[in-house]
Amino acid sequence: MADLLTDxxxxxxxxxxxxxxxxxxxxxxxxxxxxxxxxxxxPALQTHANLISNNLQTIVTQLxxxxxxxxxxxxxxxPQFPGKERSFILETLLRTKLExxxxxxxxxxxxxxxxxxxxxxxxxxDADLSALWQWAPGAANKEARKQxxxxxFTLEExxxxxxxxxxxxxxxxxxxxxxxxxxxxxxxxxxxxxEDEDEEDEDxxxxxxxxxxxxxxGGTESAPILRSANQMSLQSVHKFMTTGR
Amino acid sequence: xxxxxLFFLPIAPNQPSPSALLVSHISRSFPAETxxxxxxxHRLFVDTSSLLPNSDTSLRRYTSILTLxxxxxxxxxxxxxxxxxxxxxxxxxPATSPTSTLITIPSAHADPFTQLIGTKLQxxxxxxxxxxxxxxxxxxxxxxEWIVRIGDVRTPTGRxxxxxxxxxxGMIVEVSFNDTTSVRPGRKDSADQQDTQHSGVGKDDExxxxxxxxxLFDGTGxxxxxxxxxxxxxxxxxxxDKDRSGVADWDLASLYMDMLRxxx
Amino acid sequence: xxxxxxxGQVSRDDHHRTLQQLAGYTRMQPQETxxxxxxxxxxxxAGLDHLPSAGGSQGVMQQDVQKLKTMLNAGLFYxxxxxxxxxxxxxxxxxxxxxxxxxxxxxxxESDRSADEKSxxxxxxxxxxxxxxxxxxxxxxxxxxxxxxxxxxxxFLDNFGYEYVSRYIVVGSKFYDHDTxxxxxxxLRLSQISxxxxxxxxxxxxxITELPELxxxxxxxxxxxxxxxxxxxxxLKERATRQLLALKEALKQAxxxxxxxxxxxxxxxxxxxxxxx
Numbered sequence: 075m076a077d078l079l080t081d082x083x084x085x086x087x088x089x090x091x092x093x094x095x096x097x098x099x100x101x102x103x104x105x106x107x108x109x110x111x112x113x114x115x116x117p118a119l120q121t122h123a124n125l126i127s128n129n130l131q132t133i134v135t136q137l138x139x140x141x142x143x144x145x146x147x148x149x150x151x152x153p154q155f156p157g158k159e160r161s162f163i164l165e166t167l168l169r170t171k172l173e174x175x176x177x178x179x180x181x182x183x184x185x186x187x188x189x190x191x192x193x194x195x196x197x198x199x200d201a202d203l204s205a206l207w208q209w210a211p212g213a214a215n216k217e218a219r220k221q222x223x224x225x226x227f228t229l230e231e232x233x234x235x236x237x238x239x240x241x242x243x244x245x246x247x248x249x250x251x252x253x254x255x256x257x258x259x260x261x262x263x264x265x266x267x268x269e270d271e272d273e274e275d276e277d278x279x280x281x282x283x284x285x286x287x288x289x290x291x292g293g294t295e296s297a298p299i300l301r302s303a304n305q306m307s308l309q310s311v312h313k314f315m316t317t318g319r
Numbered sequence: 320x321x322x323x324x325l326f327f328l329p330i331a332p333n334q335p336s337p338s339a340l341l342v343s344h345i346s347r348s349f350p351a352e353t354x355x356x357x358x359x360x361h362r363l364f365v366d367t368s369s370l371l372p373n374s375d376t377s378l379r380r381y382t383s384i385l386t387l388x389x390x391x392x393x394x395x396x397x398x399x400x401x402x403x404x405x406x407x408x409x410x411x412x413p414a415t416s417p418t419s420t421l422i423t424i425p426s427a428h429a430d431p432f433t434q435l436i437g438t439k440l441q442x443x444x445x446x447x448x449x450x451x452x453x454x455x456x457x458x459x460x461x462x463x464e465w466i467v468r469i470g471d472v473r474t475p476t477g478r479x480x481x482x483x484x485x486x487x488x489g490m491i492v493e494v495s496f497n498d499t500t501s502v503r504p505g506r507k508d509s510a511d512q513q514d515t516q517h518s519g520v521g522k523d524d525e526x527x528x529x530x531x532x533x534x535l536f537d538g539t540g541x542x543x544x545x546x547x548x549x550x551x552x553x554x555x556x557x558x559x560d561k562d563r564s565g566v567a568d569w570d571l572a573s574l575y576m577d578m579l580r581x582x583x
Numbered sequence: 584x585x586x587x588x589x590x591g592q593v594s595r596d597d598h599h600r601t602l603q604q605l606a607g608y609t610r611m612q613p614q615e616t617x618x619x620x621x622x623x624x625x626x627x628x629a630g631l632d633h634l635p636s637a638g639g640s641q642g643v644m645q646q647d648v649q650k651l652k653t654m655l656n657a658g659l660f661y662x663x664x665x666x667x668x669x670x671x672x673x674x675x676x677x678x679x680x681x682x683x684x685x686x687x688x689x690x691x692x693e694s695d696r697s698a699d700e701k702s703x704x705x706x707x708x709x710x711x712x713x714x715x716x717x718x719x720x721x722x723x724x725x726x727x728x729x730x731x732x733x734x735x736x737x738x739f740l741d742n743f744g745y746e747y748v749s750r751y752i753v754v755g756s757k758f759y760d761h762d763t764x765x766x767x768x769x770x771l772r773l774s775q776i777s778x779x780x781x782x783x784x785x786x787x788x789x790x791i792t793e794l795p796e797l798x799x800x801x802x803x804x805x806x807x808x809x810x811x812x813x814x815x816x817x818x819l820k821e822r823a824t825r826q827l828l829a830l831k832e833a834l835k836q837a838x839x840x841x842x843x844x845x846x847x848x849x850x851x852x853x854x855x856x857x858x859x860x
Contacts, residue, residue: 306798308592309847314797315770316661316711316850318622318749366744367654368630370647382743393732398742420742422734431584435710435727441654442628443744567733 078147085140086147092136096129225249321497322520323553323571324528325578327472328546329489336471337541338490342456344539345467349460357455357468357493360386361579362433364444378402382444383419383576384433386426387568388457394429395572397421419576423567450579451475452491465531468493472579491578492543494528495553520550549578585814586711586726587823588806589831589840593767595801597838604837605758605765613756616766617791619666619704619773620753621737621781623745624852625659631854659852660712662745664736665728666704668788704785706731708740713849714842721827722843723814737778747778754791755803762823763830766806770797805838807831 078086103122106114114122137144149167151157157164172180198206221228225248231239236249330336345351362384369379382398397419424432436444455470474486520528528550532543553571593601602613634652712725737747755768771794773787787794807830809823831840 305592305594305800305802308590308804309844311770311798311804312590312843312847314751315620315753316848317624318620318661318663318751366628366630367651368628368633370651371630371633371635372648373633373635374630380742396739398739400742420735420739422736422739423732425730425732428729431727432729435729439658439660439710439712439725439727441657442631442659443625445651445654569734 082140082143082147085136085143089133089136089140089144092129092133096126096133099125099129321495321553322524322528323493323495323551323574324520324525324532325549325551325574326492326494326532326543326546327489327548327578328492328541328543330487334487336487336490337539338456338469338471340539341492341536341541342458342469345458345460345535348538349535351458351460351467352463354457354459354466356388357452357457357470358388359452359455359470359575360384360429361450361575362429363447363449363580364436365447367442367445370445381419381447381576381580382436383580384429385572385576385579386429387572387575389571390568392426393423393567394426395421395423395567395569395576396432397573397576418573421569421572449475450488455491464497466493466495466497467532467535492532492546494532496524496528496531520552525550547578549574584726584728585811585820586722586724586808587811587814587820587827588722588724588808588843589827590722590807590843591805591838591840593803593805593838595803598767598801598803601767601803601805601837602756604834605756605767608833609758609760609765611758613758613767615670616753616755616757616768617668617788618753619668619750619781619785621664621666621750621778622748623662623664623740624748625662626744626746627659627854628655628744630655656854659854660710661748661850661852662740663709663711664706664731664740664782665709666706666782668785669703669705706736706782708736711848711850713851714845716845719842721824722845722848723820724848725814726810737782741778747781749775750781751797752787752791752794760830761826762809763826764806764808764810765830766808767803768806769801769803771795772797805840807840 099122103119103126106118106122151164151168155164171177227236227239227249232249328337346353364382364384366380368374369376378401380399380401382396385395385397386393387395399419433446437446450472451474452470452472455468457466457468459466469490469492472488472491474488476486529548536543551570551574553568553574606613630651634655635648708729708731710725710727710729714722714724740747750773752771752773753768754771755766758765758767771791773781773794776784807827809826811819811823813819827840834840
């Protein structure tokens with residue numbers, strides 16, 4: 075039985091530090107949830123979650139890096155250890171099995187990892203899944219075009235009257251521009267930014283698209299497949315234009 | 320309507336052209352008024368198939384791209400019809416082919432067209448010869464009743480344009496008699512005139528033109544007897560007879576094409 | 584001159600929107616364009632059938648004959664007489680920027696224009712080569728457009744070795760962006776008549792909307808092209824290609840621009856010689 079190398083000691087200590095950090099961030103989240111009223115804001119929760127996730131990530135990396143050393147290391151009490159006064163720590167350190175409640179967690183985790191592989195009935199079939207992916211970009215695009223981005227209200231809300239919208243907060247909110255106002259804005263922007271062609275042109279196209287799509291009944295954009303369904307092929311048109319037949 | 324006679328005097332290799340002598344002789348002997356320089360550019364193509372050793376060269380077809388100083392900015396493109404039947408018109412001057420069908424294009428398009436023919440249309444047409452008159456002289460006599468143009472016909476020498484004796488092919492003389500007294504039916508439609516073929520010049524006018532040329536050249540020792548001559552009625556230069564189509568003078572262009580098609 | 588081009592399709596429903604987008608992109612109102620196309624097909628040169636068999640007795644002539652053989656086999660290409668219909672009134676008279684657009688369908692604007700009593704037609708002889716082979720980001724082809732100002736074009740072409748095949752008409756809207764021409768167009772059929780009449784006939788122009796469409800769906804073709812005088816200059820070629828690809832990228836939401844199918848743009852006429860090489 076050899077003594078631990080300095081490297082290994084340092085790795086152990088680092089792991090301890092990381093676990094401590096994870097512990098702190100978990101505590102912080104719990105106390106926030108427990109004490110704050112109203113509940114912490116969504117961004118704040120998100121920050122907590124990110125922090126915890128990062129901590130977990132580094133710990134996992136750390137553990138796997140020193141896996142060999144940690145697995146072959148065993149703890150044993152030295153004679154000078156005050157076994158009577160610190161019996162709890164001693165038992166914890168010497169315990170070779172996990173605590174029953176921890177074992178339950180592990181089992182639960184393993185079940186979760188296994189689930190998709192077993193073809194859980196709650197998942198989508200391959201065909202449905204690919205259909206969903208086919209549909210999603212178009213649908214997302216369509217949804218996106220329905221709105222004037224950069225405003226705090228949806229067009230729907232604006233139509234119904236913005237004063238009726240319950241925001242729960244009182245601050246300066248941006249309302250989406252009108253069609254006409256939009257156009258004017260476009261024109262102006264045009265003349266001012268005469269340089270930087272590409273940027274501006276890109277801009278213009280986007281705006282145009284949005285505009286025409288908000289016209290009622292103009293929703294044909296999501297049918298690129300339909301577009302060429304009964305249209306003569308480009309090849310045939312070219313062939314005719316070339317040969318006159 | 321003016322009658323025009325075109326004379327081509329071949330010049331043997333390394334012989335000088337008599338053109339300078341003639342111009343100075345006429346200017347000295349007659350009250351002549353100098354008109355803007357006389358120049359032309361003629362590019363001749365023959366149908367590629369006719370160049371094959373076993374083909375009948377009498378059936379050869381020609382395409383000409385002609386730019387004349389008479390109508391600035393306009394270039395004529397003429398192509399002869401296929402000669403399947405012998406020419407019927409007895410009035411046709413001998414040794415000439417049936418009249419070309421002419422169109423006009425902007426002179427700026429002459430080079431691209433030449434290029435197109437030489438590359439993408441080469442299975443139909445092969446470049447045969449280019450001839451130019453660069454710095455000819457144009458003289459008006461007797462209050463523009465007569466106009467004489469004299470120029471040296473050369474094969475082009477590239478961009479440098481030095482006039483060596485080696486690229487001299489002959490001398491061309493154009494005599495136009497603008498007969499203001501006689502009235503002849505004018506033509507209206509430029510497209511139709513090519514069908515009607517009434518451009519032949521009467522014997523009288525021909526004799527008149529020859530006689531005039533002889534009197535001009537009298538005393539210079541230049542013999543036009545060995546020259547080839549073609550005659551044709553051409554477009555009037557009178558302002559009141561202005562062609563609707565602008566500057567195109569189809570008959571004059573045809574005359575030059577006929578002449579320059581066989582310059583030897 | 585070389586033409587660099589990308590092609591795409593616009594459905595009938597998308598036509599108006601595409602015009603709007605292009606108007607926005609190019610910052611100009613569309614220019615309504617009407618072109619009459621007369622297609623001419625070359626006759627097979629007589630010489631192709633009379634090529635002397637190789638190894639003849641006249642050894643001296645072989646070289647010349649070989650050259651002629653190459654010339655005769657250089658390929659036969661369709662030519663077109665294209666008549667651009669010149670509107671009588673200059674377009675600039677329209678003050679209302681939206682007039683052309685508010686119709687909801689570009690066709691009306693076209694017919695309004697050509698209805699002006701007697702339209703002048705500017706003819707030119709058009710040659711377009713088959714696009715260059717190989718996988719290219721844009722279609723590249725040699726083109727030549729010779730204006731024809733006066734004369735009997737049909738008879739000239741007949742003597743020149745080309746016979747009339749058929750005619751059709753192209754209507755659409757042109758936009759210009761720097762060197763690039765964007766042409767959204769469709770092909771309308773014309774009744775087939777003799778070449779002589781075809782070159783004179785403009786009677787259909789006032790009723791252009793009633794002409795049958797080649798593509799029954801009412802769809803349009805879009806061509807984005809750049810003409811380069813010296814198309815062999817690699818720098819200019821590179822630039823034209825770059826510009827077109829940038830345009831393709833900028834318009835990708837609106838229309839898919841791709842290089843043309845070389846086979847369907849092939850202007851060569853298959854040679855029907857009784858002899859084979």
